Amino acid sequence: MVEVNDMYYAWSPNEEIAESGECGGAVTSILKFMLEEGIVDAVLAVKKGADLYDAVPTLITDPEKIIESAGSLHCGTLNMAKTVEKYLKGGKDIKLAVTTKPCDAMTLVELMKRDKVDADNVIMVGVNCGGTLPPVQAREMIEKFYDLDPDSVVKEEIAKGNLIIETADEEKEISIDELEDQGFGRRTNCRRCENNIPKMSDLALGNWGVIGPLAGKATFIEVFSDKGAEILDKAISAGALNVQAPIPKGIEIRATIDKAMVRLANKWQSKDFLEDGGEIMTTLMKYRNELDKCIKCFGCRESCPICYCAECTLESNGPEWLPKGELPPSPMFHMERLIHMVDSCTNCGQCEEVCPAEIPLAKIWHEINSQLQETYGYNRGMDEQKPPLSYYTMPGK
Numbered sequence: 001m002v003e004v005n006d007m008y009y010a011w012s013p014n015e016e017i018a019e020s021g022e023c024g025g026a027v028t029s030i031l032k033f034m035l036e037e038g039i040v041d042a043v044l045a046v047k048k049g050a051d052l053y054d055a056v057p058t059l060i061t062d063p064e065k066i067i068e069s070a071g072s073l074h075c076g077t078l079n080m081a082k083t084v085e086k087y088l089k090g091g092k093d094i095k096l097a098v099t100t101k102p103c104d105a106m107t108l109v110e111l112m113k114r115d116k117v118d119a120d121n122v123i124m125v126g127v128n129c130g131g132t133l134p135p136v137q138a139r140e141m142i143e144k145f146y147d148l149d150p151d152s153v154v155k156e157e158i159a160k161g162n163l164i165i166e167t168a169d170e171e172k173e174i175s176i177d178e179l180e181d182q183g184f185g186r187r188t189n190c191r192r193c194e195n196n197i198p199k200m201s202d203l204a205l206g207n208w209g210v211i212g213p214l215a216g217k218a219t220f221i222e223v224f225s226d227k228g229a230e231i232l233d234k235a236i237s238a239g240a241l242n243v244q245a246p247i248p249k250g251i252e253i254r255a256t257i258d259k260a261m262v263r264l265a266n267k268w269q270s271k272d273f274l275e276d277g278g279e280i281m282t283t284l285m286k287y288r289n290e291l292d293k294c295i296k297c298f299g300c301r302e303s304c305p306i307c308y309c310a311e312c313t314l315e316s317n318g319p320e321w322l323p324k325g326e327l328p329p330s331p332m333f334h335m336e337r338l339i340h341m342v343d344s345c346t347n348c349g350q351c352e353e354v355c356p357a358e359i360p361l362a363k364i365w366h367e368i369n370s371q372l373q374e375t376y377g378y379n380r381g382m383d384e385q386k387p388p389l390s391y392y393t394m395p396g397k
Contacts, residue, residue, distance in 0.1 A: 002223060003223065004223050004228075006222070006223045007220065007222050008221045009214050009244050009250075010024065010242065010243045011025065011217060011242050012025035012028065012029040017067060020071065021070040021071060023206075023216060024217050025070060026205055026221060026241060028066055031043045032066045032067075032240070033235045033241070034231065035060070035063040039095070039123075040096055040097040041061065042095075042096055042097075043059070043061075043069070043096070044057060044080060044097070044099070045057075045066075045099045047068045047069045052155075053138060053150070054135065055073045055075060055076025055077070055078060071155075072157070075132065077134065077349065077350075079103060079107055079350050082305035082350070084098060084117055084122065085308055090111065092121065095122075100124045101126075101127060102195035102200070104124075104198075105198045105381065106195065106380060107305045107348060108122065110380060111306070113387070123202055123227060123228075125202065126199075126200075126224075127205055128206025128208055130158045131158065131186030132190055133163075134187050140184075141179065145182075146172050146174065153167055158176065159207075161177070162175055163176055163185065187349050187353075188272070189352065189363070192363070195381075196261045196262070197222070200382055200383075201225075202225040202231070203222070203224065203225075203228040205220065206220055207220065208253070208257045209246060209257075211249060220254060269366075280338075280372065283367060285331070291334050293359055294357060298312075299351075299356065300350075303351055303353070304341060305350065306341040309340075338365075338368065342369055342372065343369065343372050343376075343388055343389045344381070345366065345368075346380060347362060347366045372389070376388040
């Protein structure tokens, strides 16, 4: 009987899935099993679009098509929570399994607190994440540092502190630290992220800690909820997944890798955040020069998974809520956004990616969110505790 906190090495008994999937295809097998058994109506996952640099969210209802989502895409910079809340009505009309990086899962947890996502209808199949790569910059990096044609790449992988790029003919690897010191590598928000194992998901899967004969052939699974335990138990009992107990040394190695990634994140936070940020509003005002670049396109609001109001208060009198000619706008827009979402900001980086003015929005909100954590002891996306600033009850709830 599978229980919360149990750990396993797991791999698919299906040869095609084991070959196509990452590290034995455990994720793909679990998703396929849930569709076949009617545990979920659909799976929301990511599949390759035009190439490896194009990650596309896809809703799958046919178990035989789940293999299309097999494998990892490190240039997939999506936040799946936005898709669930905005386009799938928060799972209120459909039972969903969603593949989630830590920031996806944390955002879903925050949206569940706001009754925007149905916690009973959503199963989070978490995947470890050491960071994602900005697609356009990744192509440039592969040409410049790896001396390879980006279109010839068949696989990319982050392992043991290196970014490994593989073509049909060769494999090259370079230290992530070396790449990032020169302005390439992972997205800036990912560098600062302390959450690498999605402990807020129902299940967390990844290759860290798999050693011995199954290294590269199996996935490490940890169970984090009763829901996850029940699903995994059913999958194992039905023969949809092969499992064995993890090697104790492998458990230690997994924990060591996680701690190393946290130390690296702390290093980047120390480098990126202001040395004397002060109070929250003081910190915001110290970024005034950056915020004054804002052209009021509302791209950050549209991309933010925590912004979900049907009618934005900033547009209640029309899109030109500021006096004519007042461009760049005062920081009022960003102050309003701060009040609405900053305590639940999961550092997913969506806002910064779409900003045409190249304002380091993710860094600003992450820094302020860190101050809120220190002040209120609130760790967003990790438990059922309500956000200290922006939580409110919807009318009729």
